[in-house]
Amino acid sequence: MMEVWNLKKLLSLYALVGGLAIALLAAGADLIGFASLLGENGAWRNHFFLLGLVIAAIGVTTDFAFGERLLFAWLRPIVRDWQGLAKFASLIAQLGLLTVIMRLCYLEHHAFYHQVMSLTFYGFIIHHLLPRAWRLHFFILLSLAGLLSVFGFADSAWLLGISLVLIGICHAPIPFWARVTILLAAGGFLTAARFGYVAVPWTKAIWPILASMFMFRFIIYLYDFKHHKAPVGLVNTLSYFFLLPNVAFPLFPVVDYSAFRRTYYNEDEYRIYQTGIKWMLWGVLHLLLYRYINYYWVIGPEKVHSTYTLVQYMVSNYLLILRLTGQFHLVVGILHLFGFNLPRIMDVFLLSTGFTDYWRRVNVYWKDFIQKVFYYPAYFRMRKVGNTAKLVVATLLGFLVTWFFHAYQWFWIRGAFMLSLPDILFWLCMGLLVLTNSLYEAQYGRKRALVKGAATLREIASKTLRATGVFVVISLLWSLWISPSVSEWFDLLKSAEVTLPELAITLLVVIAGLGSAMLVYEKSLQPSAANPHGGAPAFFRFAAPTAAAILILYFLAQPTYAFRLGASASDLIADLKTDRLNERDAALLERGYYENLTNVSTFNSQLWELYMQKPDDWIPLEETSAVRQTHDFRKYELVPLLNGTVKHAPFITNRWGMRDDDYEQMPPANTYRIAMIGASVAQGSGVLHEESFEYLVEKRLNQEPRGGKYAKYEILNFAVGGYNILQQLAALENKVFDFKPDMLFCMSHTRDEDRLFKFLLETPFQAIPYEGVRQIMRTAGVTADMKTNRAAKLLEPYNGEIMSWAYQRIVENCRARGVVPVWICLPSEPGLKDTKRAASLAAVAAEAGFIVLNLIDAYDSAPGAYLQVTPWDKHPNAKGHRLIANRIYAALLENQDKIPLGFSGAAKLSASKAE
Amino acid sequence: MNEIKKIVKDYILEEFLPGEDPAGLADETPLVSGGILDSMATIKMAAFLEKKYGVQIEAHEMNTKNFNTIASLASLVQAKLGGK
Numbered sequence: 001m002m003e004v005w006n007l008k009k010l011l012s013l014y015a016l017v018g019g020l021a022i023a024l025l026a027a028g029a030d031l032i033g034f035a036s037l038l039g040e041n042g043a044w045r046n047h048f049f050l051l052g053l054v055i056a057a058i059g060v061t062t063d064f065a066f067g068e069r070l071l072f073a074w075l076r077p078i079v080r081d082w083q084g085l086a087k088f089a090s091l092i093a094q095l096g097l098l099t100v101i102m103r104l105c106y107l108e109h110h111a112f113y114h115q116v117m118s119l120t121f122y123g124f125i126i127h128h129l130l131p132r133a134w135r136l137h138f139f140i141l142l143s144l145a146g147l148l149s150v151f152g153f154a155d156s157a158w159l160l161g162i163s164l165v166l167i168g169i170c171h172a173p174i175p176f177w178a179r180v181t182i183l184l185a186a187g188g189f190l191t192a193a194r195f196g197y198v199a200v201p202w203t204k205a206i207w208p209i210l211a212s213m214f215m216f217r218f219i220i221y222l223y224d225f226k227h228h229k230a231p232v233g234l235v236n237t238l239s240y241f242f243l244l245p246n247v248a249f250p251l252f253p254v255v256d257y258s259a260f261r262r263t264y265y266n267e268d269e270y271r272i273y274q275t276g277i278k279w280m281l282w283g284v285l286h287l288l289l290y291r292y293i294n295y296y297w298v299i300g301p302e303k304v305h306s307t308y309t310l311v312q313y314m315v316s317n318y319l320l321i322l323r324l325t326g327q328f329h330l331v332v333g334i335l336h337l338f339g340f341n342l343p344r345i346m347d348v349f350l351l352s353t354g355f356t357d358y359w360r361r362v363n364v365y366w367k368d369f370i371q372k373v374f375y376y377p378a379y380f381r382m383r384k385v386g387n388t389a390k391l392v393v394a395t396l397l398g399f400l401v402t403w404f405f406h407a408y409q410w411f412w413i414r415g416a417f418m419l420s421l422p423d424i425l426f427w428l429c430m431g432l433l434v435l436t437n438s439l440y441e442a443q444y445g446r447k448r449a450l451v452k453g454a455a456t457l458r459e460i461a462s463k464t465l466r467a468t469g470v471f472v473v474i475s476l477l478w479s480l481w482i483s484p485s486v487s488e489w490f491d492l493l494k495s496a497e498v499t500l501p502e503l504a505i506t507l508l509v510v511i512a513g514l515g516s517a518m519l520v521y522e523k524s525l526q527p528s529a530a531n532p533h534g535g536a537p538a539f540f541r542f543a544a545p546t547a548a549a550i551l552i553l554y555f556l557a558q559p560t561y562a563f564r565l566g567a568s569a570s571d572l573i574a575d576l577k578t579d580r581l582n583e584r585d586a587a588l589l590e591r592g593y594y595e596n597l598t599n600v601s602t603f604n605s606q607l608w609e610l611y612m613q614k615p616d617d618w619i620p621l622e623e624t625s626a627v628r629q630t631h632d633f634r635k636y637e638l639v640p641l642l643n644g645t646v647k648h649a650p651f652i653t654n655r656w657g658m659r660d661d662d663y664e665q666m667p668p669a670n671t672y673r674i675a676m677i678g679a680s681v682a683q684g685s686g687v688l689h690e691e692s693f694e695y696l697v698e699k700r701l702n703q704e705p706r707g708g709k710y711a712k713y714e715i716l717n718f719a720v721g722g723y724n725i726l727q728q729l730a731a732l733e734n735k736v737f738d739f740k741p742d743m744l745f746c747m748s749h750t751r752d753e754d755r756l757f758k759f760l761l762e763t764p765f766q767a768i769p770y771e772g773v774r775q776i777m778r779t780a781g782v783t784a785d786m787k788t789n790r791a792a793k794l795l796e797p798y799n800g801e802i803m804s805w806a807y808q809r810i811v812e813n814c815r816a817r818g819v820v821p822v823w824i825c826l827p828s829e830p831g832l833k834d835t836k837r838a839a840s841l842a843a844v845a846a847e848a849g850f851i852v853l854n855l856i857d858a859y860d861s862a863p864g865a866y867l868q869v870t871p872w873d874k875h876p877n878a879k880g881h882r883l884i885a886n887r888i889y890a891a892l893l894e895n896q897d898k899i900p901l902g903f904s905g906a907a908k909l910s911a912s913k914a915e
Numbered sequence: 916m917n918e919i920k921k922i923v924k925d926y927i928l929e930e931f932l933p934g935e936d937p938a939g940l941a942d943e944t945p946l947v948s949g950g951i952l953d954s955m956a957t958i959k960m961a962a963f964l965e966k967k968y969g970v971q972i973e974a975h976e977m978n979t980k981n982f983n984t985i986a987s988l989a990s991l992v993q994a995k996l997g998g999k
Contacts, residue, residue, distance in 0.1 A: 227975040262980065343948065360953060371954050376974040379958060387962075391955075441955060448931050448951050450939040 013070055016059030023052025028122070028145075074131065087270040087539055088128060094277050094547050095121055095337070097554045098284065104557040106579035106865060107287055108327065112248035115149040116334075119244065124337045128273075132265070136235050139338045143242035150247045151206055158202035159210055162190075166214060167237055176226060183222075194415055204415075205613070208250035211412030213241050216254045216369065216405070223373050224257045236261060244338070245331045250413050253328050253345050254369045255335075263341040270539055276336025278546045279329045279344070284553070286326030293319050294582045295575060301483075301492045302792050307502035313492070315510075318478040328363075351514065351521055353466040355433040356441060358474065370398045388439065395438055399431030422489065426481040433473070455522045463522075464515040468507070471514060495793065580831045580864060586751070586874065614872040618647055621685065621721035626651055633769050634730045638720055647686050647873065656739075659683050660694070660717040667740055672710040672902060675718055675736045675819075677728040678747030679755075681826060681876060681884075682719030686869035691878040692717075696885035697892075701901075708902040719747060724756040725806045726773065732813060743820040743899075746810060746850065750837040751828040756806075757799045761792055772805045800844065807848035815849070822899060823850035824891075826884060829874035831864015833857070851898050858887040919968075919989040926963055927985070931956055942986040947979045957982050964988070970995040 026048035029038050038044045063071045078084070099121045102113045123142040127135055147156040169182050192198045194207060221240065225232055240260055246252050265272065298316040303309055328345045335342055345365050352358035360367055379394040403424060410418040455463075483489035555561045562573040580586070621627060626646050627636040640657040644650075654662045667673040676682055676694060684692030694717045701713035718736050720727070728746070736744070760768070760777070765784040768774055780798040782791045807823070814821040823845040825838050838856040846852045859867055859880060867880035876884065896903055920942055928937055931951055946952040952960060960982065961972045970992060981991045 223975070258978065258980070356953075372975075372978065375954065376958075376977045380972075380974040380977075438955060445931075446953075446956075448956075450932060450935045450944070450949075450951070 012059050012063035012066065014059070016056050016063065016071065019052045019054065019056030019059055021052070022055060023049050024122075024126075026052060028118075078129065084270070087274075087543075090540070090543055090547065091270065091273050091277065092125060094543070094550050095124060095280075097550050098277065098280055101284060101550070101553050101557050105284075105288065105577045106863070107284065108248065109579070109871070110865075111150045112245075112330075116146055116245055116248045119146050119149070120334050120337060123244070124273075127338055128269075135339060136239050136264075139244070140235065140238045140242055142338075143239075143244040143247075146244050146247040147242070151209075155202050155206045159206050162210060163213065163241055166218065167241065170218075170222060170225065171232075180222070183218075191411075194412065196415070207415070208413045209247055211409075212250045212252040213243075213246055215409060215412050217241060217257070219373060220254070220369060221257050231261060243331075243335065245334045249327050249331060251324060251327065251409075253331055253363075254365045255342065256365065256368055256372070259342060259368075260340060263343070265339045266341050268539075269339065271542065272336050272339060272341045274539065274543050274546070275341070276333040277543075277550075279333030279336065281333075281546055281549055281553075283326045283329030283331075283333060285549075286322045286329060288576055290320065290322035290326055291576050293322065295580075298582055298584065300584045301488070301495075302796075304492055304496050305793055306496060307498045307506060310493070310496035310498065311506045314475040314479045317482055318475045348521055350471065351463075351467050351518055352470050353463050354441075355430075355437040355470060355473075357437075358470055359430075359434050366402070370402060374398055374401045388442070391438060391442060392435060395435045396431050399427050399434070403427035420484075421486050422480050422483050425486065426477055429477055429480075452525045454526055460515070460518055460522055464511060464518045467514050467518060468511050471510065472507075578831050578864060580829075581874075583751075583754075583832075583834070586829060586832060613870075615648075618870075618873065621646055621680065621683075626653075627720075632730065632734075633763075633767065634720075634723070634727045634734075636720075636722075637731070647869070649686055649688055652689065656735075658717050659689060659692075659719075660715075661689075663714060663716055663739070665739055667714065667742075668712065670711040672713050672743070673739070673741045674713070674715045674743045674745055675732075675739060675741035676715055676745040676747060677723075677732055677736065678719035678745075679723045679728075679749075680719075680721035681749060682717065682745075682747040683721050684717075684881070685721050685875045686873055687876075687878050687881055691881050693881040693885040693888060694719075696882065697888050700885070700889050701892075710902045713901070715745070716741065724759045725752055725803060726756060726759070726768075726770065729806055729810055729813075730769070732810060737813070737817055737819075741819055743822060743901075744810070744814050746807075746821065746823045746845075748823060748825045748841060748845070749828040750825070750832075750834040750841065750856070752841065753799050753803055753837075756803060757792075757795065760795065760802070770805075770809075772809070773802055776801050776805060800840075803841070804844050804848060807845050807850065811849035820900060821850045822853060824853045824855060824888065826855055826858050829864070830859045830862075830867035830876055830880050832874075833859070851895070853888070853891045853895065855884070855887045855891060858884050916989055916993055919992050920985050922967065923964075923985050923988050923992075926960070927951070930959065930963075940985070942989075943984050945983055946985070946988075947983045952982055960988070964992055968992050968996060 026038065026045050029045055038048060060071055063069060099117045101107075102117055105113075107113050119142055123138075127138050127142070130138055144156070144160070147159060151159065166183065166186060169179055169186060172179055172182070189198065193200045194211075217240065221237070240255070240257055243252075243255070293316055297312065298320065299309065299313050301313065304313050325346050332342050332345050343364060346363060347361040349358055349361040352361050375394045375398045378397045379390050382390045382393065385393075406423070406427075407418045410416070479492065480486070480489050483492065556573055557577060559570070559574070562570045565573070622636055624644075624646050626639055626642055626644055628639050629635070630637050638653050638657040638659060640653055640655050642651060642653040644652075651659065653659050656663070656665070682694065684694065689695055694715050698713060698715040701715075716736075716739055718731055720731065723731065725748075732744070760773075765774065765777065765782070768777075776798050777795065781794045786794075811821045813819075823842070825842055825845075827833050827838075833856055835856055838854055842852050842854045859876070861883060862879065865871075867876055867883065869875045869877045892899055892901060893903070924937070924940055924942075927946070928935060928940060932940065944951075947957070957977055961977060964970065965972055972991075972995075976991065981987055
């Protein structure tokens, strides 16, 4: 009888949970990669969803009918707890809005704002409604769903398999030393595989995540396991290694295992959740601030020439750390939503008043890890040594290990071990500064207080001055850290003409900024009038500031409301909502500058993340067999009659070496011929020829009868990827005019000046065939034997003049041959709309005599991320080319009075329709 | 146990919180998470306990669980004394 009762009880329970699980899996099939299992294009999804609901309904019915009424027993306390429900509703609303904000701002990358945040939002609701005993199991399932959604079945299975093997070794019933030995052997195998010495069946995409799951957490886990510092067990262990947000962030906080276990629901659950939401909001704010600095303030070393630019370079590059702090706050915030009440990871480190203070605040988890596993064991091992000597050895060991682990982390993430002198010097200097500060504190003590009293102005002034000192020194060290070499760092310092008055003004600005921040910070530490004893405030009072900030952010992210703030504020908000590289990184990406760079500076760069995704065979055109050397100023050109592949796309050229259809050299009768010069976008990099805007515009010109005087239109594509304006000029003079064009399309984009500038610096002075260009360079003071850095500083102010010279020469060439010169400007990449630069280039082109079509708005109708070939290749994809083609076609129709394409008058009527 | 707590409290007040009101330091006042015991202060605390009670504190015992309150410090010492 008892067994029957149990069966009824279990059947109803399993039917309910199983049914809901099926319904949830069907509903989220797209998200977690299950859609392909549910018929073609997920055709059976609705059936599975309904099936799940029916099974769940059977569970509810049997539960109700057979008297145990587990569902009611479960739901009753939830429903009766009105306060709890109100708090839960408030949390759902805040999290929902935050999720929407992250999506609207494309924060970080798709795997995060789409997969991880969707799983977090829905997972949080379900997780909270589950009985406490089931929650950790659900968290593991949710984390595995995250893996599936990002990596798919095969890679997820490998990742899970490797993880289980490693964890299994750790728990094998053999002596501890034997387990460590086997783990080291396994690590050796994985190292060989990471180097590429051993072929493995999984893709390289999983390495960074596998590494970030185990490279530090495994050390902590083994340490705690050995010393029995926290309970282990399959569920505890799996939940520690499979942390949901990890799948989106290779640089992950070093979560301590005993803290992870100790803080699990160690406080009121709603307060833990609300703290999580607060950290997530901080993360979002950090990331938006990072974008502002990255897009508008960061400069490269080549721009440093004065006190102000030197300070701008140092401070802005240092503040790029906000990206990491933003990510870490998001990670810790998400973990709070599942009950892990972990301590704060960073503590207003910009206001550190000493170097030990900085070390304690900048990355609390890392400091705790080093302290626990290396510093204390080293210190306590030297029992017979004097205190000062112990302090010196243990501190320096901590920094030696930190340096090594950064290189180690870099190896697992990127596959190359980082060994650079600036990196070694940075950590050595940091170690010595912290050690000196520690010795001082050991000697003279540090002021501590039980209750934070109101700070006097004198105390705030003293703290501000100390914080300024730390900030200046760290900024200086940071500039060393991000320099490719020590000599380049010295070159950077030497290149700035520093004056004392400018230095004093800069310092005063820094003091004023940090002083204001210090005032606000000190005030925030005081107990409020409403809460004079400084205890934890009531939930809704605690939640109010976060909820208000989220609401404001949400409205700002809505174009309707942002528009009311004025055009410039609205443009700024729209740009901050765009996930893009800054101008400098975009130019570096285009040139493949970081391809072989394992420099530490890339830790803060979005570029290295893109390179991690890039397949090895995704190489620039000029490094493929699609080009041949020309042994002249152009350097290379396309190979004629080629039938190959470039960047995974078929690449076919005609007999003249154009990526285009075949044409006779002389234009057929009654044909209007347009020649197009340009670079990779015009050449159709990353798309099929039939998808390129050149093909689409030509097709449209011929398919839509205009009733004009020409029977046929031809656009001959002379564009070659990587060409700058002078190489295009050389191609024009050597090749293009032989094809007797009627019109020239000179395709430009907003990074043309940078490309020309870098080309001139890399080209020997005597190899430049244009006396006009050489003359401008001589005027700038550039000589043949000059160092690149020096030449760059001298040449930069004359860059525009060289562009102007090139444009004038193109126009003169065209006019001499009766060719109509048309200059067309596009954004340098989808999502990067530099209106000011486009306008300034357009003015130069117009002055040179071009008919100007400034199409900087070509990509306006879609987010940049949807118009790029791949995340690591920012050229427009097929959709981007369609937008360009539409925009060019519309511009041609709109400008028929200036551009003599020979359309009939009626065509003007359709100009508006072309959009 | 209470005697240990008193000695630990007196030491903390004298060494790390001179001039502070003793009434503000309770057995459960958070020391590590409250910023009173940082890594160096924790080491000093451990050295004091070792010297005072003739016990040996191991590196892996230097954690928040043992050092976060006067009560947990007293428990650590008590356990070590009891184990002798």
